[in-house]
Amino acid sequence: MVLENQKITLLEKTIFERVKFKPPLRAIESMEDEACLIYSMQGRSELYAAEHTDGLSSDTSVLMKCGSFINSWQVTEQADPYEAIAIHFYPDVIQLIFEDQIPEYLQKPVGDGSRVFQKIEKNEILKSYIGSLLIYFNHPELFTPDTVALKLKELIALLYQLNSNGIREILSDLFNPYQVGFKSVIKEHIFHQLTLEEYATLLNMSVSSFKRKFKELYGIAPGQYMQTKRLERAAQLLSTSSARVTEVCFDCGFGDISNFSKAFARKYGLPPSAYQNQHLT
Missing domain, CATH: 2.60.120.810 (Jelly Rolls)
Known part of the structure; x- marks a missing residue:
């Protein structure tokens, strides 16, 4: 405010x-x-x-x-x-x-x-x-x-x-915009808590153009792709470290622990804490 x-x-x-x-x-x-x-x-x-x-x-x-x-x-x-x-x-x-x-x-x-x-x-x-x-x-x-x-x-x-x-x-170059690559922007920010509107802003695109371009390059909708990559990273962190589930949640770009836990359980069949215990013991 x-x-x-x-x-x-x-x-x-x-x-x-x-x-x-x-x-x-x-x-x-x-x-x-x-x-x-x-x-x-x-x-x-x-x-x-x-x-x-x-x-x-x-x-x-x-x-x-x-x-x-x-x-x-x-x-x-x-x-x-x-x-x-x-x-x-x-x-x-x-x-x-x-x-x-x-x-x-x-x-x-x-x-x-x-x-x-x-x-x-x-x-x-x-x-x-x-x-x-x-x-x-x-x-x-x-x-x-x-x-x-x-x-x-x-x-x-x-x-x-x-x-x-x-x-x-x-x-020396204040007013000359740098031409960015679409995939490099996704790679840089996929584990940050950015909205689709914010991705589009960084790429100087409308949201509809961003979604269309994303589907052309990756074959699926941006929300599906990002959630899959974030869950995969979360699984990797949980299986190799003793980091708290909340830390893993936010480090992987999820903004809500409840939604993260539900999505993780749907994909891997176990809540994050149980998955971590299973792999670290």
């Missing part, structure tokens, strides 16, 4: 955004001709891209080029609301703030373009920059168009100076 959302704009586009919210919260972003940096001030999330997955925790951030992403903010033991800062990049805004003298490192691609996001671990310089933004969020009247331009240029220069090959690769 979103508690507060502050937005600062330039050219009628959101550039700086501050969000306070209570988890769980699932944010689905399809960024066409846009890139973004997300800084987690408080909270933990799992970030899913088409062929990559990573996690965010407090004071870590992620730089994302254009594309589709799912950011799943998860419940933890902390009682305080989560808080995140998002900074958005657009081609026309980049041209405006650099007055058409765009640095070469934003124009000359580095790498093969396959890197769609780069996680940035805790960094004191970036943390100080975010702290300076909070002053403006607390006094939004100070956020003039010139100030917005200066702070955005400052961030771009700061990111480049972090001297990370991953960051520089993304900065």
